[in-house]
Amino acid sequence: MPDSEFHPEFLSALREARHIAVLTGAGVSAESGVPTFRDALTGLWSKYDPMQLATPEAFARDPDTISRWYDERRLNVLKCKPNPAHLALAQWQQMLTEQGRTFTLITQNVDRLHQAAGSTSVIEIHGSLLEWRCQVTQRVFEYRGGAFPHYPMRSEAGGLLRPNVVWFGEALPEDAARAAEHAAGFCDVFISIGTSALVYPAAGYLHMAKASGAITAEINRDPTPATETVDYSMLGRAGGIMPALVVACAAAQGSR
Ligand code: OAD
Numbered sequence: 163m164p165d166s167e168f169h170p171e172f173l174s175a176l177r178e179a180r181h182i183a184v185l186t187g188a189g190v191s192a193e194s195g196v197p198t199f200r201d202a203l204t205g206l207w208s209k210y211d212p213m214q215l216a217t218p219e220a221f222a223r224d225p226d227t228i229s230r231w232y233d234e235r236r237l238n239v240l241k242c243k244p245n246p247a248h249l250a251l252a253q254w255q256q257m258l259t260e261q262g263r264t265f266t267l268i269t270q271n272v273d274r275l276h277q278a279a280g281s282t283s284v285i286e287i288h289g290s291l292l293e294w295r296c297q298v299t300q301r302v303f304e305y306r307g308g309a310f311p312h313y314p315m316r317s318e319a320g321g322l323l324r325p326n327v328v329w330f331g332e333a334l335p336e337d338a339a340r341a342a343e344h345a346a347g348f349c350d351v352f353i354s355i356g357t358s359a360l361v362y363p364a365a366g367y368l369h370m371a372k373a374s375g376a377i378t379a380e381i382n383r384d385p386t387p388a389t390e391t392v393d394y395s396m397l398g399r400a401g402g403i404m405p406a407l408v409v410a411c412a413a414a415q416g417s418r
Pocket of ligand 1: 186187188189190192193199270271328329330361382398
C-alpha cells in the first residue's frame, strides 16, 4: 500500500498524537500461520464445538481433552514466527517512545508473537497459551518445552494446571482490563487491527476511545461491525498495511 493511499488527515492525526493505542486480534497473527480460534478446530478436533473446549465447565468435566487441545495449540504457536505486522508494530513503539510519545499495545492474541517481535509492555487481555495456572495456588508457570508427558498436568502443590487464557464466561484479568480501558479512554488515536470486533469487552474499547474524543481507525482484511463507525477504515492484510503505515508516519514526522 503506497503512502498516498493513507488518508492525509489520518497521517496528520498520527503525527500530532501524543498517545496512540492499538488493539490487535487473530488477523494480525494469521500471516504467521497461527490458526484462529475456529480454525484450530480441525482434524481430530473438528467434532468439537468451541463451547465444549473453551469454558471452565468443559475443563472441570474433561481436563484431559481440554489440556491436550491447548497443549497442541501451544506447540503450534512455538513454531510460528512474527510477521511484518508484528515487526512494524514493535518498530513503531520504539519510534514513538524515542519521540517521547506513548504507544499502548492491547492484544486479544494468546500467542506471544508481539513480544517475540520486540514489543514491550503488551497488554494481554485474553492471557497466553504459553502459560499454565495452578488451580490451587493460582501460581502461573510459563512453559516453552515439548509436549507435556501426560494430561492433565498437576503443579507440585497437586493442583490441576489449566491454560492461563480467558475462557467463555470468565472475566478478563483485572490489571489487563484496567490498563486497556485506561489506554482507550486516554489515547488521541485508537487503531483496531485484525479483529472481527465481535467479542466484548475488547470490541468496546474502540467505542470507549471514540466517546473520549479519540480519532479511530480500523485495519482489517474484511469489513466488520466497527467499519462503519471508525473515522478511517483500511481494508487489506495487516502484514502489508502496517509496515507501510510505519514508513508513512516516519516520513511525515521527518518532514515536520
Ligand atoms: P477473529 O477470528 O474473530 O477475527 C479475525 C479477523 O481478522 C477477521 O475479521 C478477519 O477478516 C481478519 N483477518 C484475517 N486475516 C487477516 C490479515 N492477514 N490481516 C488483517 N485482518 C485479517 O479473531 P479475534 O477478533 O481476535 O477470545 O477474536 C476475538 C476473540 O474471539 C479471541 O481472542 C478469542 C475468540 O473467542 C477468547 O479466546 C476469549
